[in-house]
Amino acid sequence: MRKESLAFLEKLLDAPSPSGYEQPAQRVFRDYVAPYCDELTTDVMGNVFARISGKGKDLPRVMIVGHTDEIGLQVKYIDDKGFLYFAAVGGVDAHLTAGKRVNVHTAGGPLAGVIGKKPIHLMDAKDRETVVKLESQYIDIGAKDKKEAQKLVRVGDAVTFESAFTRLVGDRVSSRGFDDKAGCFVVAEVLRLVAAGKKKLAVDLYGVSSVQEEIGLRGGTTSCYAVNPDVGICVEVDFATDQPDVEKKHNGEVALGKGPILTRGANINPHLFDLLSVAADKEKIDVQHTANPRATGTDANVMQISRNGVATALVKIPLRYMHTPVETVSLGDLEAAAKLIVATLERIASREEFIPR
Template identity: 35%
Template structure:
C-alpha cells in the first residue's frame, strides 16, 4: 500500500463507528473516494456509494461494512457507575479492565470497565455482562448524566498498532478493513477504461441487522455483488482446524463456498487469482454467510453474490 492508502486505513481504525453511529466514518470514507470516483452519493440508510462508469448497464457492487461491534449504556446507578449491554457480537470475556470511550451526546468520556477486585471475591468464571460496569470517575449519577444518557454507545479505547511482519492490530478491523478494501479497489480501477459500472459501498448496520446491505442492493439493483469482510484465521495455538478449517494470515484471500454463493463468480475469481499468481483459501458457508452478501442476495429479483474475506485473528 502507498502512504496515502495506509494513512486512510489507520484513520478509519481510529474513528469510532459502532453500529447505528457510522456518520463520522462515512464522512471520511466519502472524502477519500471523492478524489477518484466519477460519482459519490449516499442513501437514506446511511450507506455511501462511490461509482465508476455509472452509465454502463452491467453493475458490479462491492460492499464492505463500516460499522463495528460495541456496547450501549442501559443503566446509570446512583453512584455514577454505567452498566451496559451488547451492540453486535461483542464478548464480555475480553472486556474486564479495558479502557473505553463513552460516546455521549454532550461529551465524549473516558472510562474503564470494572468488576469485583480479587480480594473482594473477584468475578466468577461464568460471569455475565451485567456483572461489569464502566467507571468514569464520576461521584454520582447527576454528574455523569450531564454528559451521558441511556442509549449512548461505548467502544474500546484502542489505537491501531503495527506488529512484526507488517501485521496490524486494532479495534474494529471487522470490518473497517472491508470498507477500506472496496475503496482501494475503486481507486485502482479509476484510471482504467471500464466496460462495466463498478460501485463500491461502505455499508452500515452489518453487525446488528444488515439493513445497510439490503438498502444498498435494493437501491443499486446490481447485476452481481461481492461482499468484502473478514473471517477467522485458524493459525494460532489450540484452535481445532478439523472443525474450523485451515485459514492462515499469509495464505491469501478467502473465498466462501456454499449455497448462497454464485459458482460462476467464484470461478471467475479463481481464474483471476491464477492469472495473478495469487494464493486462495476457502471457507464453507453452507446455509448463510453471516455477512452483507446475505441481504444483498435477497434484493430485487435476486442478486448473484460472492464473499471474499480477509483472514483475521
C-alpha cells in the first residue's frame, strides 16, 4: 500500500469516533480528501461530503459512502468512590469488556482507565460461568473519590477501547474501528484515484463519510437525502468465515485476502451489480459473493429507499472479529475495493440504465 495512504489509515483508526462523537475522525478524513475534491462540506449531523464534478451536463449523481463511527462506551454515572459506570454505544459485547484498557475522552483530553473485574479467586463457581452485564461493569481511572473523578470526567463523555494498529503476517492488520473506517478509507481512496485520473468521469461523484450508522443508519439517511443521488455504493465490512469458530452456512465462504465482497439481494440494483461484476472481470480484480434476501443492516438500506429510490450496491471488506478491539483485515482487499469502484464509475453512462426493464 502507498505509504501516504497507510499513514492516513493509521491516523483515521487512531482517532476516536463513537457514534455521536465522530468529529476527531472526520477531521482526519477532511484533511486527507481536501486536495482531491472540488467541494468539501459538513452538515449539521457531522456527515462529510466531498464532491468531484464530472464532464458534461445533467450527469447522474453517484454517492459512495462509508461510515466513520465506531462502537464505544459512554459514561452514565460516577459513584462515591470515583468509579465510572457506562452504557454501550452500538453493539458492544459484554464478554470482551472486562479487563480492557480504555480512553475516556474528556474536555481536557483523553484519560486512561481500565474496566475492572472481581478476581477469579473471589468468585463463586457459578459466577465464573456468567457474563457480567455491562451495566454492572465499571471503569477505574484511579480517582480516590467522586469529587476527584468529577473534576476530570463528565457524565456523557465518550469512551473508546485502547487499541494500537498492529501489523500481522503478510498484509494482515488489526485495530479497533475497522467497522467501518475500512469503508471510510476506501471512499477517500476512490476520491484520490478519480482525481488522479486522466479523464473526467461522466458522473457527479459524492464521497461521503457518514455518522451514527452503529445506532440506526442515521447519517446515511440524512446524507442521502441531501445528495439525492441516482446511484449509491455503500462500502462496508462483512463477516469473514475463514476463522475457526464461524459457520460458513451463515454468511457464505468469505476469506481475507481474496478480494472485496459483492452482495446480491433485494437491497441491490441488478444492473449496478452487473457493472461491478464486469469491472472486476475486466480489471482482473478478485471478488467474493454473499447473498442477503432482505434489507441489509447498512447505509445501503436507507440509501435505496431515500426519496423516490436509489440504485444501490454494497462493496464489502472481509473482516475478522467484528466489534472487538482487534478487528482484522487485509490491506490488499482495501486497495482492490477502491480500484473496483473507480473502474465501475468509469462504466456508468446514464441514470436511466439502472431502471429495470
